Amino acid sequence: MEGFNVGEYVNQMALLLDLEIRDEYRDGVVENFERISAIANLVNSFPIPEDIEVAPVFEP
Amino acid sequence: MNDAVSIATAVREGKVSAVEVTKAAIARIAAQDNQLNCFTAVTAETALTDAARIDREIAQGNHPGILAGVPFAVKNLFDITGLTTLAGSKINAENPAASQDATAVAKLKQAGAVLVGALNMDEYAYGFVTENSHYGATHNPHDLQRVAGGSSGGSAAAVAAGLVPLTLGSDTNGSIRVPAALCGVFGLKPTYSRLSRAGVALFSSSFDHIGPFARSVQDIATVFDALQGEDDRDPICTKRPPELVLPQLKQDISDIRIAIAADYFTKGAEPEALAAVQKVADALNITEYVTIPEAHRARAAAFVITASEGANLHLDKLRRQSPPKVSRPQDFDSATRDRFLAGALIPSSWYLQAQRFRKWYRDRVREVFQNVDVILAPTTPISAPLIGQQIMILDGEEILVRPHLGLFTQPLSFIGLPVLSVPIQRQNALPLGVQLIAAPYKEALILRVAAALEVKGVVSAPIV
Numbered sequence: 001m002e003g004f005n006v007g008e009y010v011n012q013m014a015l016l017l018d019l020e021i022r023d024e025y026r027d028g029v030v031e032n033f034e035r036i037s038a039i040a041n042l043v044n045s046f047p048i049p050e051d052i053e054v055a056p057v058f059e060p
Numbered sequence: 061m062n063d064a065v066s067i068a069t070a071v072r073e074g075k076v077s078a079v080e081v082t083k084a085a086i087a088r089i090a091a092q093d094n095q096l097n098c099f100t101a102v103t104a105e106t107a108l109t110d111a112a113r114i115d116r117e118i119a120q121g122n123h124p125g126i127l128a129g130v131p132f133a134v135k136n137l138f139d140i141t142g143l144t145t146l147a148g149s150k151i152n153a154e155n156p157a158a159s160q161d162a163t164a165v166a167k168l169k170q171a172g173a174v175l176v177g178a179l180n181m182d183e184y185a186y187g188f189v190t191e192n193s194h195y196g197a198t199h200n201p202h203d204l205q206r207v208a209g210g211s212s213g214g215s216a217a218a219v220a221a222g223l224v225p226l227t228l229g230s231d232t233n234g235s236i237r238v239p240a241a242l243c244g245v246f247g248l249k250p251t252y253s254r255l256s257r258a259g260v261a262l263f264s265s266s267f268d269h270i271g272p273f274a275r276s277v278q279d280i281a282t283v284f285d286a287l288q289g290e291d292d293r294d295p296i297c298t299k300r301p302p303e304l305v306l307p308q309l310k311q312d313i314s315d316i317r318i319a320i321a322a323d324y325f326t327k328g329a330e331p332e333a334l335a336a337v338q339k340v341a342d343a344l345n346i347t348e349y350v351t352i353p354e355a356h357r358a359r360a361a362a363f364v365i366t367a368s369e370g371a372n373l374h375l376d377k378l379r380r381q382s383p384p385k386v387s388r389p390q391d392f393d394s395a396t397r398d399r400f401l402a403g404a405l406i407p408s409s410w411y412l413q414a415q416r417f418r419k420w421y422r423d424r425v426r427e428v429f430q431n432v433d434v435i436l437a438p439t440t441p442i443s444a445p446l447i448g449q450q451i452m453i454l455d456g457e458e459i460l461v462r463p464h465l466g467l468f469t470q471p472l473s474f475i476g477l478p479v480l481s482v483p484i485q486r487q488n489a490l491p492l493g494v495q496l497i498a499a500p501y502k503e504a505l506i507l508r509v510a511a512a513l514e515v516k517g518v519v520s521a522p523i524v
Contacts, residue, residue: 013405018379020387025398032402036367040410042360043417054415 006034062523064130064225064279068172071129072118078111078129082174085131088223089176095204097196098218100136101143102177107131110174125172126282132226135212136178137185138162138270139259147261148183148211150194151377151391162259163291164228164270171286176224179214183393185230185263186370186400187211188238188465189445193393197447200243201524202490206444209239209465212273216243219273222523226274226283230260232267233362234439234469237481240273241439241493244483245521246280246510247273251500252476254300255284258293264369265296267362267473275521277511280480281306284503305504309511316505319348321437321497324355325468328454329441336484336492337436343518344509350432358421358471361414368411371403378404422475429499434509439481439493441467472497480506482519494519 010030014021021029070076086104093099117124134140137147139158146152160166165175180198182190190198190213198213200206201221208217212229216239219227229236231249240247248271255270262268272283288302320341326334341347371378377388378401389397428435442452445461452461472479477500481493496506513519 010402010405014401017375017404019375019401019404020378020389021401022389025389025394025401028394028398029401029405032398033405036364036402036406039360040364040406040414042357043364043414044410046354046357046417048413048416048420052416052420054412054419 006030006037009033062222062225063276064127064274065276065282067130067225068126068128071114072124074118078114078174079108081129082107082111082131082176085176085224092221092223095199096201096217096221097198098179098214098221098223099133099177100146100180100195100214103140103143103175106142107174107176110169114172114174125170127168127286128172130173130226131176131224132168132173132228133175133177133179133215133218133224134165134228135181135215135230137181137230137261138165138228140165140175140178143178145261146178147185148181148192148195149392151388158259160259163256163293164287165259167287168283173226179218179227181214182211183396184370184374185211185232185235186396188234188462190214190239191447199447200444202244203444205446206490207242207447209242209444211235213239215273216240216245216247219243219245219275220521220524226272226279228270228272230263231269231271231473232263233366233473234466236271236273237439237469237479237493237495238465240481240483241491242444244485244491244524245273245275246277246483247271247481248280248284248503249473249479250284250503251478253296253298254478254501255287256291256294256297258291258297262373264366266369267366269473269476275523277507277514278306278309281309281507300501303501303504305507308504308508311508313508313512316433316509317431318344318346318434318436318509319350319432320346321435322349322351324352324471325437328467329438330454332443332486332489333438333441333492336494337438339484340436340482340494340513340518343513343516346436350428350435352428352435352471353424354421355471357417358474359467361417361421362470362474364406364410364414367399367403368406371400374400375404418474425475425477426499433498433502433505435497437495437497438468439495440465443490443492468495476500478503478506480510482510482513483521485520485522
């Protein structure tokens with residue numbers, strides 16, 4: 001995601017969700033979100049057919 | 061007399077009393093747990109009271125249950141009447157004691173088993189190593205310098221060391237199978253929703269399973285059967301009637317189609333992990349391979365869902381709050397807290413995409429199971445790492461130890477498949493595990509295959 005500032009995203013979302021992210025652990029949160037973002041990209045880039053819906057109750 | 065079924069038989073026949081068995085377990089815990097750190101609480105007093113009741117029932121000619129007098133313990137996220145459920149957290153230590161047992165605990169007690177305590181785990185079950193910053197690391201009985209695996213590390217190590225023959229744990233992304241493999245015992249993750257989670261602290265609701273650890277297939281089957289059944293206390297628990305596996309254990313397995321997981325499940329592991337799978341395949345004369353498509357993406361989607369659902373459950377403790385309520389981020393293990401905070405920030409579109417992928421992936425895996433009944437795969441990519449070890453080298457690449465212990469377990473719990481990790485003991489080396497994987501509700505198939513492997517002497521779980 002070119003131009004995406006993870007640090008800024010963390011700040012804004014934390015504000016929206018009223019989460020307490022103190023200075024001393026902000027770097028750890030940013031690092032974790034960067035990792036999640038990279039992993040999520042694997043799934044987000046996969047072309048799932050449109051007729052696959054999310055079920056409210058998952059059944060194996 | 062190390063296994064649960066033998067103990068129960070001896071107790072029922074009056075060869076040994078439940079009180080004697082319980083006292084022996086308590087003595088073993090007292091002697092060894094200061095080194096292992098499996099237990100967070102030992103319920104000696106109530107255990108001896110319960111054991112005495114079992115003995116009285118036997119004296120009166122009553123049947124005290126299939127697990128009569130068998131000592132057991134549970135991961136400390138199961139509610140135990142009179143004990144505070146910690147879930148590995150310092151914050152929960154301030155909570156009141158549970159007013160009733162988790163359904164699984166109650167069912168084992170009804171079967172005559174005697175609860176002797178609660179077991180150590182990763183904080184909120186978020187981890188694969190049981191290096192709990194509040195309650196200390198659980199040590200692997202095979203080598204005290206090494207981790208027991210997680211997050212049900214106390215449950216696996218207690219069985220491996222022979223402190224108790226049976227324990228319960230929970231598995232979200234591999235938390236039963238990983239410690240079972242690293243400690244060299246059997247660990248069953250049943251089909252999602254098959255066993256009641258009532259009274260169990262959740263981590264990631266749509267992935268959480270409970271299941272047993274033991275040193276024999278028969279013990280695993282006995283506990284699984286005792287735990288089956290509908291439960292009004294757990295809305296996700298299946299309405300499906302119990303299908304007992306114990307009577308099926310000795311059935312011939314020549315009709316079961318077995319294959320080795322290829323591609324994803326053969327990469328990123330040390331050669332001995334793959335050799336363990338080959339050992340099982342050789343014993344079963346298996347040469348077929350099968351591909352589970354997009355397993356790497358399934359693991360990624362599981363990661364996104366776990367991070368999101370896990371964070372959501374703990375939002376209240378991470379939010380700014382006005383007095384008298386206070387937020388508690390400083391009281392989490394720092395690694396857990398940072399992951400939860402990051403998980404709370406995941407956009408809904410990522411979460412929903414992962415859930416949609418989950419259905420797509422489930423349908424593809426259902427197709428695989430049209431041609432095969434049981435699939436073999438390594439449980440972990442390596443044997444037990446050292447306590448504190450951060451990095452391992454696999455395929456020439458430096459990678460983090462902690463998340464990658466679940467490399468081969470996550471894509472299977474992602475769609476709730478039943479999986480048994482069977483222990484492969486190795487001379488002068490740490491044990492490893494092999495996963496036996498089946499389609500949903502086909503626990504009987506994997507337990508039958510495991511029983512055949514046990515008879516052949518390929519899998520075993522002797523006391524360390």
